[in-house]
Amino acid sequence: MSTQEKEKNEQAMQYLxxxxxxxxxxxxxxxxxxxxxxxxxxxxxxxxALLGQNWFDQFIPGDIRxxxxxxxxxxxxxxxxxxxxxxxxxxxxxxEEKLIAWHNNAIHDDTANIxxxxxxxxxxxxxxxxxxxLASSEARWRSILEATQDHIMVLDREGIIYYINHAAPxxxxxxxxxxxxxxxVDETAHKAMESCFKHVFDTGENGxxxxxxxxxxxxxxFYQSTVSPMIEGGKVTSVIVSARDVTAMKKTDSDLILxxxxxxxxxxxxxxxxxxxxxxxxxxxxxxxxxxxxxxxxGIQSQLGYSPADFTDDPxxxxxxxxxxxxxxxxxxxxxxxxxxxxxxxxRFRHKNGNYLWMHDEFxxxxxxxxxxxxLIGAWVDITRNKIYEENLKQAKLNSDAAxxxxxxxxxxxxxxxxxxxxxxxxxxxxxLKGELTNQQREDVATIxxxxxxxxxxxxxIVDYVKLESGGIRLKDDVFAVRDTIAxxxxxxxxxxxxxxxxxxxxxxxxxxxxxxxDEGRIIQVLNNIIGNAIKFTNQGGIDIKVDVAIVTxxxxxxxxxxxxxxxxxxxxxxxxxxxxxxxxxxxxxxSHGGIGLGLSIxxxxxxxxxxxxxxxxxxxxxxTFTIHLxxxxxxxxxxxxxxxxxxxxIGYSRLKVLLVEDDxxxxxxxxxxxxxxxxxxxxxxxxxxxxxxFDSDYDIVFxxxxxxxxxxxxxxxxLRQRMMxxxxxxxxxxxxxxxxxxxxxxxESELDACVSKPTDSKxxxxxxxxxxxxxxxxxxxxxx
Numbered sequence: 001m002s003t004q005e006k007e008k009n010e011q012a013m014q015y016l017x018x019x020x021x022x023x024x025x026x027x028x029x030x031x032x033x034x035x036x037x038x039x040x041x042x043x044x045x046x047x048x049a050l051l052g053q054n055w056f057d058q059f060i061p062g063d064i065r066x067x068x069x070x071x072x073x074x075x076x077x078x079x080x081x082x083x084x085x086x087x088x089x090x091x092x093x094x095x096e097e098k099l100i101a102w103h104n105n106a107i108h109d110d111t112a113n114i115x116x117x118x119x120x121x122x123x124x125x126x127x128x129x130x131x132x133x134l135a136s137s138e139a140r141w142r143s144i145l146e147a148t149q150d151h152i153m154v155l156d157r158e159g160i161i162y163y164i165n166h167a168a169p170x171x172x173x174x175x176x177x178x179x180x181x182x183x184x185v186d187e188t189a190h191k192a193m194e195s196c197f198k199h200v201f202d203t204g205e206n207g208x209x210x211x212x213x214x215x216x217x218x219x220x221x222f223y224q225s226t227v228s229p230m231i232e233g234g235k236v237t238s239v240i241v242s243a244r245d246v247t248a249m250k251k252t253d254s255d256l257i258l259x260x261x262x263x264x265x266x267x268x269x270x271x272x273x274x275x276x277x278x279x280x281x282x283x284x285x286x287x288x289x290x291x292x293x294x295x296x297x298x299g300i301q302s303q304l305g306y307s308p309a310d311f312t313d314d315p316x317x318x319x320x321x322x323x324x325x326x327x328x329x330x331x332x333x334x335x336x337x338x339x340x341x342x343x344x345x346x347x348r349f350r351h352k353n354g355n356y357l358w359m360h361d362e363f364x365x366x367x368x369x370x371x372x373x374x375x376l377i378g379a380w381v382d383i384t385r386n387k388i389y390e391e392n393l394k395q396a397k398l399n400s401d402a403a404x405x406x407x408x409x410x411x412x413x414x415x416x417x418x419x420x421x422x423x424x425x426x427x428x429x430x431x432x433l434k435g436e437l438t439n440q441q442r443e444d445v446a447t448i449x450x451x452x453x454x455x456x457x458x459x460x461x462i463v464d465y466v467k468l469e470s471g472g473i474r475l476k477d478d479v480f481a482v483r484d485t486i487a488x489x490x491x492x493x494x495x496x497x498x499x500x501x502x503x504x505x506x507x508x509x510x511x512x513x514x515x516x517x518x519d520e521g522r523i524i525q526v527l528n529n530i531i532g533n534a535i536k537f538t539n540q541g542g543i544d545i546k547v548d549v550a551i552v553t554x555x556x557x558x559x560x561x562x563x564x565x566x567x568x569x570x571x572x573x574x575x576x577x578x579x580x581x582x583x584x585x586x587x588x589x590x591x592s593h594g595g596i597g598l599g600l601s602i603x604x605x606x607x608x609x610x611x612x613x614x615x616x617x618x619x620x621x622x623x624x625t626f627t628i629h630l631x632x633x634x635x636x637x638x639x640x641x642x643x644x645x646x647x648x649x650x651i652g653y654s655r656l657k658v659l660l661v662e663d664d665x666x667x668x669x670x671x672x673x674x675x676x677x678x679x680x681x682x683x684x685x686x687x688x689x690x691x692x693x694x695f696d697s698d699y700d701i702v703f704x705x706x707x708x709x710x711x712x713x714x715x716x717x718x719x720l721r722q723r724m725m726x727x728x729x730x731x732x733x734x735x736x737x738x739x740x741x742x743x744x745x746x747x748x749e750s751e752l753d754a755c756v757s758k759p760t761d762s763k764x765x766x767x768x769x770x771x772x773x774x775x776x777x778x779x780x781x782x783x784x785x
Contacts, residue, residue, distance in 0.1 A: 044093030305352030323348035427670035503542025517633035534565035541566025661704035717751035732772040
């Protein structure tokens with residue numbers, strides 16, 4: 001080939017690289033002899049990598065490869081047209097399938113022999129996909145239109161139907177297409193439709209119309225239609241009509257009108273009979289000052305003894321017969337009620353016989369066509385029996401409350417009266433035990449002390465029961481050392497368990513914090529009761545106590561105490577009974593073990609006040625397990641707590657001067673002996689007035705009985721505080737009471753610094769000294785000679 005021919009050939013190749021059409025030349029074996037730039041880019045290979053590659057093996061999918069080869073060979077052999085157009089799939093380097101629209105022609109040599117094939121093709125993959133999406137979208141919308149119950153039509157300006165999803169009843173869809181919509185309606189509907197279509201075509205705005213249609217069987221159908229414009233090139237070319245069949249709705253409206261007429265007719269004929277037989281009496285009255293009645297049902301005769309005319313003839317009849325005590329309230333309520341709501345009033349109305357009956361009056365306001373109040377429509381019902389029943393219930397409730405209050409007062413007084421002599425028995429018994437006694441005398445005094453202590457426990461339970469019923473118990477929030485508390489409880493009960501040859505184990509988890517906030521005294525009371533019962537009802541084996549933490553947050557703690565014994569156990573159906581007041585599971589057990597059945601009931605209520613609970617699991621004859629959950633708080637970092645309390649040094653109390661105010665001689669002797677044995681000097685006052693005359697700034701502390709005749713301890717404390725305003729030092733005032741344990745609320749309301757419960761012992765007095773008199777104060781007191 002000459003240089004000039006080569007240049008022309010290269011120039012031709014460049015022209016072929018410019019076009020977007022794919023150009024490929026194959027030899028007789030199907031190998032690539034030429035491919036332009038568009039073909040390389042489509043397949044993803046460079047031109048040199050493609051030349052010489054077999055077209056069919058590399059780029060035709062395997063499932064159609066042999067068929068395409070056969071067509072290629074058929075064309076080369078002259079069996080099919082050499083000049084053909086068709087579509088075929090190629091596989092690119094990225095394994096993507098591309099659909100190509102091909103045109104091919106044979107390549108001849110100088111002697112007219114076929115030496116290959118030349119192909120030109122365009123990538124129509126995206127066009128085919130778009131075409132498929134469009135077809136799918138059209139099919140989907142067609143399905144939606146076919147599924148809707150409304151009739152959808154597309155019409156031109158002349159009313160010719162080009163599309164309809166459902167034909168009207170009695171017509172076929174294919175018969176309706178390209179026909180005029182007007183031929184299926186009467187003249188009235190024709191005019192309505194034509195006017196609406198003209199408006200939509202002229203303005204481009206939506207329109208609507210209603211028509212009726214009679215099918216081939218003579219049945220009427222009613223349609224409510226909306227018309228929307230279809231705009232192309234800024235002009236309305238056709239309209240979409242959506243027609244809804246409202247035949248059933250029309251029939252329902254017609255049926256309702258018919259039913260209303262029937263009801264009106266029935267009510268007109270039966271109204272008097274209905275109003276006469278009803279237990280309520282229907283009325284109407286004016287919206288005026290006295291609300292004069294305009295209608296009254298016949299039933300008023302049997303209800304109140306009056307005729308309807310008595311009410312309607314006298315405008316003031318209703319108002320004048322309302323009970324004088326109720327009239328002002330009733331009229332006031334009527335003058336201010338909402339006239340768009342129903343209202344109820346209850347008042348007494350005078351019967352014709354002169355008695356007053358309670359009436360339940362329920363009414364609403366009737367409005368005119370302008371929504372202005374016209375008159376009241378209501379009904380009366382005689383509720384006298386209900387009111388009598390309510391009054392009886394109220395009186396029964398008052399009687400019950402009075403009885404409960406009397407019971408609580410009686411128990412509180414009995415508790416106080418029993419405590420006072422009992423305190424002396426306990427106090428003197430303790431004093432005797434500290435003296436010189438023979439063995440027999442010591443045993444006798446110990447027996448007295450044990451019996452008195454048991455009686456004291458019963459009285460404490462009764463007092464707590466009264467306080468719980470009246471809501472008189474208030475839990476304290478004091479910081480206390482949990483482990484120390486458990487140790488003191490264990491120290492009290494371990495000797496009792498060992499006396500019965502019982503094992504007594506106590507385990508405190510390491511998760512239990514050192515300090516908690518709660519009512520330590522009440523916690524001790526609960527655990528004393530549970531553990532005391534465990535020892536009482538266990539004759540062999542032992543008691544196992546575990547203390548752990550169930551739940552803990554940043555500020556709160558749920559302490560879990562488990563008390564397990566190997567005692568007599570409880571039947572499952574008796575679980576609830578043991579927590580009831582004054583109930584014990586078995587009468588014989590009650591007689592053998594004593595008690596009045598209040599301890600567990602009080603324990604449960606105290607635990608519930610702490611946001612906790614008590615659970616029981618027991619097997620008769622094998623033992624019981626009580627699990628106590630106690631809701632406590634965690635102390636703040638700056639919470640005050642002194643290890644071991646404010647104990648006095650062994651300096652003694654010989655410098656303290658104490659004023660003791662007590663009107664009971666036995667109690668006074670006991671307290672005086674206890675305080676004097678601590679080394680104090682005691683001055684006794686036999687009542688509030690005498691205490692005021694004896695009091696001066698030389699006293700270091702005052703102990704006063706709370707419940708004294710004349711001036712009680714609370715009033716005395718207030719009078720003493722006024723006297724102290726002239727002194728340089730505050731003097732503690734401590735109440736001594738047999739009625740209740742220390743009550744923070746009572747203390748806050750009075751001028752008392754603290755309260756101690758009877759029976760009072762030297763330990764309680766020492767704790768008061770430790771809490772309210774410092775070492776420096778004692779050092780500053782002159783010695784008493």
